[in-house]
Amino acid sequence: MKALHSIAAALAFATASFSSTAQESLPMTRSLIPASHHAVSHRVVQVDGTPAILTRHERRDGRNAGLEGEHFSTVAMADGVLKGFAHISLDLAGKPLPSRERTEAIARAFLQTHASDLLPCMEIHWIEPHDEPIRVQRESRTETVTLTGMKMKARNLADGRWFWVIVGSDEKPMVFERDIVWITFPGHRKTEKWLHDGWLRAQERRAA
Template identity: 65%
Template sequence: MTTATLAAQPVATAVSAFLPAGHIEIARGPVTVDGERAELVRYRRSDGRNAALGGEHFSTVIAENGRLKGFTRMDLDLVGGQLPSRKETQAIAMDFLRAAAPDLLPALEISWIEPHDEPLRATRNGRTEDLTLTGMKVKMRNKADGRWMWVIVGTDRKVLVFERDIVWVTFPGHRKTEKWLHDAWLAENGVSLL
């Protein structure tokens, strides 16, 4: 990473505000996001619980210019539980954007707010299980550049996933932007972080 990225204190502050307690950095490396250089950093629980690919982790992608492109917080403790209402989800998402990505606020348009599932592989009571971590997703479009962004809020009323500047291919209807925060995509593409 460049000195500009290393000096990006607002991003470091934003990331540290969402980094769960008891997590340690285990991998860091350069990646490319829509042709631009960035850095992927992965953290796991310090006790090693469910640390394998597909398990519990906190990961970030930060662009070379220091912009937080996204993060994900996969946590077994958030499986199940009561989801926030759409109104509560929207309020949490807007508060998050004001703090972590205020540049997106003037041109965002909310597309929808709905439950969203993420896979989580975890060992509980000596058995490995494929579980579903559900949050409330606020999907938004940046009217200034046509790219997409979303904030997913967990049952603990905190942000589980944030991604921005996502290029979407309308036909046949799929994401073009690399999925560096998604373990299934990492596995499909032979990326090893562990």
Template identity: 60%
Template sequence: MTPGRIAIPLAGAIALLVCQPAPTGSTALAFTNPKKGNAVTTATLTVQPAAATAGAFMPAGYAEMARRRVAVDGERAELVRYQRSDGRNAVLGGEHFSTVIAADGRLKGFTRMDLDLAGGQLPSREETRAIAMDFLRVAAPELLPAQEISWIEPHDEPLRVVRNGKTENLTLTGMKVKMRNRADGRWMWVIVGADRKVMVFERDIVWVTLPGHRKTEKWLDDTWLAENGTTLP
């Protein structure tokens, strides 16, 4: 699927994003179903470039399911979730394509959890690095001058699917390029799937050295969403 065929509908969907501070005091998340309308009436975000970039990686047959304003390290952003139009594995932990776009239009990250990514031969470290750098040149060229690769290794993501009436917990494995931004000390990574395309991208991740944990919210991670009270429409 070519970027041009995907970017237009995705841009149209994300162009309606609104920026509002996420509720304080709780990380509980309830998605807003776009079919039921959006009661928020604040200013519209300008996110065409980010929408086009993310849209190039959305699998065929996905449609917007929900959207939610969120906070990422205290900054306003929008989480948009897409699921398969045929309803296959349309549960938390199942197949989805999700994006987080900041109020200033920056693509903070996206994830592509699709059954087609299960199995397959992973790219080599050299090939993975080349794919990641090519992606950053398009998605976030400002990160390239100060990026420093920490490591390139296989990385697993869980996926819950239903096959033949039975629920199965699968593992999607990609090659992860973990990088540090020397300019601000934050982290970023690109995970490349067996199809040689980016399956996960995240940037501006704040890491607390002691006791050693991620501070930045994990809005693209279904396990984290479930732990923090997420419900789907």
């Protein structure tokens, strides 16, 4: 009964908070969403057993729309805590990346505004280039382009969970994920990958 109540509450949150205003109840994420995008879907998902809201924005002009294309997606808890976002944009591909020092400075500034609770116990493990695939339409054919950013991967020593900020070529965060549960043996991520289109596509295939 308690589980059903939680799901019902999450569904009510989804329809009430996201139906007409999409992200109006989450000012933190609203400031991050590009003006070129609009909300195309939102749904209740499970993040490590807790209901959350997955919202997807795509370009208003329809460029590279659909799964594995360009998008700005967020995962947020019912209380407004931002679990993560991904800004996958062709505009960021093939351009010079910021240095490791600049990446850390940008990541720290982002965390200070959007997830300041992570800073006191942050242990940075590395800052390295990170690739994300994106599907694009060119001359009536589909091809995959590699989108590269600089990833600062860190651990929250307070609870042992992982988080990271990936900074794009425009020197703005393009991906943020927090509270990631990692199982050391056999060595894989337990937390769902709702922000990753490749993972979403794999879930669709399994359900088919």
